[in-house]
Amino acid sequence: MKNVKTDNQTYTPDQTEKEPYSVDKKKKLLIGNVELENNLILAPMAGVTDLPFRLLCKEQGAGLLCMEMVSAKAIFYKNKNTENLLRIHPDEPPVSLQLFGSDPVILSEMAKKIESLPFSILDINMGCPVPKVVNNGEGSALMKNPLLVEQILTRTVKAIQKPVTVKIRKGFDDAHINAVEIAKIAESCGVAAIAVHGRTREQYYSGKADWDIIRQVKEAVNIPVIGNGDITTPESALKMQTQTNCDALMLARGVRGNPWLFRQILTYLDTGKTIPKPTQEEIKTMILRHATLACQYKGENTAIREMRKHVAWYTAGIPHSADLRRRSNDMETLDDLKHLLSYL
The missing domain is CATH 3.20.20.70 (Aldolase class I)
Known part of the structure; x- marks a missing residue:
């Protein structure tokens, strides 16, 4: 045991x-x-x-x-x-x-x-x-x-x-x-x-x-x-x-x-084994998948506005991500999100 x-x-x-x-x-x-x-x-x-x-x-x-x-x-x-x-x-x-x-x-x-x-x-x-x-x-x-x-x-x-x-x-x-x-x-x-x-x-x-x-x-x-x-x-x-x-x-x-x-x-x-936490690249990929699915089911305008809080949660604890979270409050499109994530 x-x-x-x-x-x-x-x-x-x-x-x-x-x-x-x-x-x-x-x-x-x-x-x-x-x-x-x-x-x-x-x-x-x-x-x-x-x-x-x-x-x-x-x-x-x-x-x-x-x-x-x-x-x-x-x-x-x-x-x-x-x-x-x-x-x-x-x-x-x-x-x-x-x-x-x-x-x-x-x-x-x-x-x-x-x-x-x-x-x-x-x-x-x-x-x-x-x-x-x-x-x-x-x-x-x-x-x-x-x-x-x-x-x-x-x-x-x-x-x-x-x-x-x-x-x-x-x-x-x-x-x-x-x-x-x-x-x-x-x-x-x-x-x-x-x-x-x-x-x-x-x-x-x-x-x-x-x-x-x-x-x-x-x-x-x-x-x-x-x-x-x-x-x-x-x-x-x-x-x-x-x-x-x-x-x-x-x-x-x-x-x-x-x-x-x-x-x-x-x-x-x-x-009893611990899986490593996701890498920044894996986090970026998940955010984009989440946003893409949200756009598919809710439309881009609603989805991206709702993704603002999710971006804050996904990136919490990542070094130098505070500015990204602040700027995410202004994003309006999926392209805006992709552009922001390019800095992560």
């Missing part, structure tokens, strides 16, 4: 216990009737996990892709902007489509309405901390109302045949830590899996994620538990699995500008 080096120490499994984590090709994670190739999941992130970026993460080994959250009310009112958010490429599945809302009837009926789309899993957002969402009683605000949570999940699970999952936080604030309670409700409603972000809504994305709450949820329910929060390196992925015993790992901000993280973690957890 091999030793695996973590951030600050070498973890040596006891001879009587199993390896803390490995990608077992024979035993794959099941979420409902959906089988994942591995246990690494791309988190749903508004403005990030669009179709082009999801394809890049799929190429790097993501076992499940989560789409940007979609408003159930927007589908109900036939908002045109929602159409692009619902697009799924044939190469993507398995894919998780995430809805947000607070009306049990609208959520369940819209879930049924879109069930024919080629997503594999439907996720209900109960973790978004953004004020305009929370102030409408949606996202993480739902954690303050366990009865409403039960109504939403019960109706939605009954409305569709596809597996329903839910993404929650530790709690709304430090005075209301109820992830375990919500997880038990979700399981009783027939939810197929639950993702837990180890921060409260009041924390947003600051401070350190509390992985112990993930462990508590894992010990409280029998459905798969997905750990989320502060997975930014292969070593941190191993640490979360070791400390929480979660069934899957959800990667969020750590993959912005770094889709290679999936491949790095898969290799590390499977072999």
Whole structure:
């Protein structure tokens, strides 16, 4: 049984216990009737996990892709902007489509309405901390109302045949830590899996994620538990699995500008070996591929404007790249981007 080096120490499994984590090709994670190739999941992130970026993460080994959250009310009112958010490429599945809302009837009926789309899993957002969402009683605000949570999940699970999952936080604030309670409700409603972000809504994305709450949820329910929060390196992925015993790992901000993280973690957890970080040339190539895909699906004007933030993420930490990031705020075309990258 091999030793695996973590951030600050070498973890040596006891001879009587199993390896803390490995990608077992024979035993794959099941979420409902959906089988994942591995246990690494791309988190749903508004403005990030669009179709082009999801394809890049799929190429790097993501076992499940989560789409940007979609408003159930927007589908109900036939908002045109929602159409692009619902697009799924044939190469993507398995894919998780995430809805947000607070009306049990609208959520369940819209879930049924879109069930024919080629997503594999439907996720209900109960973790978004953004004020305009929370102030409408949606996202993480739902954690303050366990009865409403039960109504939403019960109706939605009954409305569709596809597996329903839910993404929650530790709690709304430090005075209301109820992830375990919500997880038990979700399981009783027939939810197929639950993702837990180890921060409260009041924390947003600051401070350190509390992985112990993930462990508590894992010990409280029998459905798969997905750990989320502060997975930014292969070593941190191993640490979360070791400390929480979660069934899957959800990667969020750590993959912005770094889709290679999936491949790095898969290799590390499977072999204990570390893959070298991408070279500057590989980063340039990935940026151009990302931009080209974005132009293909969104049009050049929209795509290049949205690529500005991605360029900043991709080039963070590269020597002498600060000027490039500043100048990227003025780029308007794919040629502008190519010209900027020629200086990298």
